[in-house]
Amino acid sequence: MKGSSSSTHARWLCGAILTVLILCPALSADGQVVYEKAAERFPSDEKLSSEYRCIEDGDPIWEDDTDDEGRWEICGLPPGIYKVCEVDQEGWTQSYPVNESSGEPVCHVVEIPGSNVSGIDFLNRGDYCLSGHKYWDINQNGWRDTDEKYLSGWMITVVDVADETNRWKTPTNADGYWRVCNLPAGTYRLSESSPGGELGWIASQKPDKVTITNRSIKDLDFGNYRILHDEPRQYEQFCESQLVEGSGYLDTKTSVMDKKLAMNYTNRMFGEGDIGLESAQVYSQEPNKLKRPIPNCSDPSGTTLQKLNFYENTKLEFRGETPLVGSKSIRSIERYGGIGANIHENFSVRRMEADQTMFLGQTSNSTIRRTVGSNTLTSFEGMWGTVSGLHKIFYKDIKRRELFAGEFEVQRELKFHENPVDEPRICPCGGVDC
Secondary structure, eight states: OOOOOSOSSOOOOSOOOOOOGGGOSSEEEEEEEEEOOOTTSOOOOEEOOSOEEEEESSSOEEEEEOOTTSEEEEEEEOSEEEEEEEOOOTTEEEEESBOTTTOOBOOEEEEEOSSOBOOOOEEEEEOEEEEEEEEEOTTOSSSOOTTSOBOOSOEEEEEESSOTTOEEEEEOOTTSEEEEEEEOSEEEEEEEEOGGGBSOOEEEEOOOEEEESSSOBOOOOEEEEOTTTOOOSSOOEEEEEEEEEEEEEEEEEEEEEETTTTEEEEEEEEEEEEEEEEEEEEEESSGGGOEEEEEOTTSTTSEEEEEOSEEEEEEEEEEEEEEEEEEEEEEEOGGGTSOOEEEEEEEEEEEEEEEEEEEEEOSTTSTTOSEEEEEEEEEEEEEEEEEEEEEETTTEEEEEEEEEEEEEEEEEEEEEEOOOBOOOOOOTTTTOOO
16 A cells, blocks of 8 residues: 655555565565645646665665656565665655655655565655746837836746646736746746736737756746737827807817727717807827716716726707707727727707717726716707617627607616626537547
């Protein structure tokens, strides 16, 4: 039977070791050498081969090499007390047995009475480490600049190329640092995964395979950027504000198309009568420059200050015999990296009082990233309606339509939001050999 180990981190992968007495002219001793991996990284032990063994009883020395399963066996031993030791191998450290106070490797002391002894086992761990950092490569140049921040919570996976069942995983810390130790010499493949499987990250620097020979390897850094949603160093902005009061003919139009933000916005209005208008339309590829209050019924103040890529607010009073006709729309275009949502409003009124806000957050440092919404409070005589929706090819289609004709008061809030996460992909031809 196998012996037990004082190490709580090891687990044995071999079956029971049997002594075949017919092959041994006298007594025998046997055991196994096991690779003890780092306990904090999915412990899983494997057997080591080619480790050198000796049994000492005074001057005589018996030697044996471990086989492919880490087993060793020495036969033909007379009864007595023996010291069983492991010969040091480059790149490995004996982790059991060790001195309880100093932690230094020691030998087994074994008494062989009048029968065979088994389960004289050793644990070993690798001497080397792999380490590096994870950073946000905003300018996509393949190395970290001083103003580019580190990314925490990313999972780094190290896989043994010789045996892919041997793998270690560790998350990056608050400084983007990761480290995997207790590795033996060999070739390893490195990979990464974003927190929660978040989509949209592109690797600009990624170590693939590394080979440990006789030393640890550091500075294995991973750099990532968002090709569709990162805030560019050189960013564009637009702002238009107006305050109008008078009587007569009005014709205005504003349109904004930005493929980097996957946004298309239009606002058209014309008519004749008495009008009071206060409006602001502003967009910024850098949302830290655009902070505006957005209506929020769950906030005690009624609004929440958000970092946005686009914000529009219109306060309007109108009365006239000739109808005021208007159309307003905002789209987050899926083919450019948006969420595939749109909000469209039309009206033709002889009287209107309205307070309306439209907004969009797209880039990763917006506080409402990948969100399109509108808030409307209006009272009118005439016709007013909206058409909105969100479409994902093959699996999602949300549509909303409303139309009012007559005298109405309407209060409405509408939002579309997407939280992109990685979903498991199933190979359509999985399991087919040809």
